């Protein structure tokens with residue numbers, strides 16, 4: 001009896017904390033934005049150097065919807081710019097995923113590929129993708145291609161490394177079980193090793209999609225004349241820091257969305273994993 | 284010709300990290316006749332799993348010959364079904380897909396695969412769980428999937444490595460009876476590793492007692508008590524006394540040696 005009366009008053013308090021849990025993650029960003037807005041309006045810095053959040057939002061709004069042309073030539077062109085960047089990300093990422101998984105599985109599975117292919121790739125890996133920009137421009141000119149090449153370089157190695165790791169760490173006993181049931185070499189790869197390595201491969205893909213966005217933007221600052229990175233760099237020349245910030249926000253948002261998409265695909269593909277590992281993280 | 288012939292099997296694991304060799308199996312000679320139900324009995328670490336792995340083709344003996352149906356064992360194959368000490372199921376496949384995996388590898392159509400696998404789902408009492416993944420089932424249920432998977436291949440030799448260790452007493456009894464029934468119906472050759480004397484005596488018609496590492500064969504006891512076996516009968520207890528004496532002798536010999 002005592003235990004019942006002891007427990008029941010705790011429950012509404014518990015619900016209250018539950019309700020706050022959703023909000024508490026908003027507290028820090030809200031305070032930051034409010035502080036920033038107050039600081040920008042106080043006039044300690046010229047508004048051109050530190051635009052207020054409201055001004056950034058205004059610029060972003062006009063960039064997207066083109067209602068009053070505050071963003072001048074960019075007004076209403078956000079979708080075009082975002083699409084240009086997204087296509088480069090997608091192109092480079094798709095290419096990197098395909099080749100990264102193929103090379104990674106080959107290296108992880110076969111001694112021959114490990115000996116012949118891996119040393120070269122591991123030597124190329126520490127070279128920052130950005131340092132390829134001069135060569136990329138000479139080889140591909142100023143257009144989509146150097147950007148896709150750069151994205152590819154940034155996304156390839158995470159996929160490669162994780163695919164190698166995934167294949168190398170496949171439970172030895174699963175391979176034995178497969179052999180016991182009569183799997184031939186090809187079936188061993190497609191029906192046992194590849195599915196077993198998928199969690200690791202997906203981890204690589206998620207790192208890669210982040211690199212892909214970083215490198216698209218970098219490439220667009222230097223080697224391409226369109227996309228979000230180009231807008232960012234171009235507005236910097238015109239001292240339009242509100243647009244610079246709007247571009248940064250757009251990139252962050254799109255990168256976040258790509259990761260969410262990938263995570264959704266992963267949750268569907270790896271539904272067989274312990275629910276705590278996939279869905280527990282998804283929250 | 285025996286179904287399984289082990290000739291002078293020696294297995295040495297070279298421990299590179301510690302820079303020494305570990306003699307695990309020391310000159311094993313054993314003939315297992317077709318339709319024998321052999322129980323391999325021995326203390327932990329004496330090389331029971333290693334011997335099973337050599338018959339399965341997972342490991343090569345350092346020296347000696349392993350013949351199954353007169354043919355030298357070179358690699359694993361579906362003529363020898365293995366039930367592993369751990370369930371070792373494909374975690375991305377459901378119970379029924381795990382059981383039917385052998386058929387999938389052979390290119391059998393899905394409908395027929397499922398049809399044949401359902402028979403084994405029923406056999407191991409997992410109806411209702413056929414579409415569960417290994418992570419959604421208990422250890423004992425997974426072990427039963429592993430057993431069904433080996434049986435479905437209809438192998439001439441079944442190698443089982445302490446398959447019932449993870450089961451509760453009740454399920455273990457049921458599975459032991461079921462296994463004996465399957466063996467009587469199919470007339471396949473079973474090599475069953477255990478370290479329970481009672482289990483060996485309930486199941487086997489030949490009980491092979493191994494020594495502590497390095498594993499040698501202490502004695503192979505034929506035990507033809509009719510089934511179902513009465514574990515309280517004098518014959519059962521005589522055999523049990525004999526085997527326990529072998530094991531005890533072994534441990535006193537070891538105690539004197541040290």
Ligand SMILES: Nc1ncnc2c1ncn2[C@@H]1O[C@H](COP(=O)(O)OP(=O)(O)OP(=O)(O)O)[C@@H](O)[C@H]1O
Pocket residue numbers: 296297305307325326327328329330331332333334478496
């Ligand atoms: N791959 C390996 N490399 C090195 N040593 C090994 C390897 N596999 C087994 N051993 C050694 O061989 C010995 C026998 O191992 P094994 O697994 O065959 O024992 P077991 O009789 O099955 O024991 P248990 O009843 O505990 O399962 C052990 O001492 C073990 O350390």
Ligand SMILES: [Mg+2]
Pocket residue numbers: 331332333368444
């Ligand atoms: Mg063992």
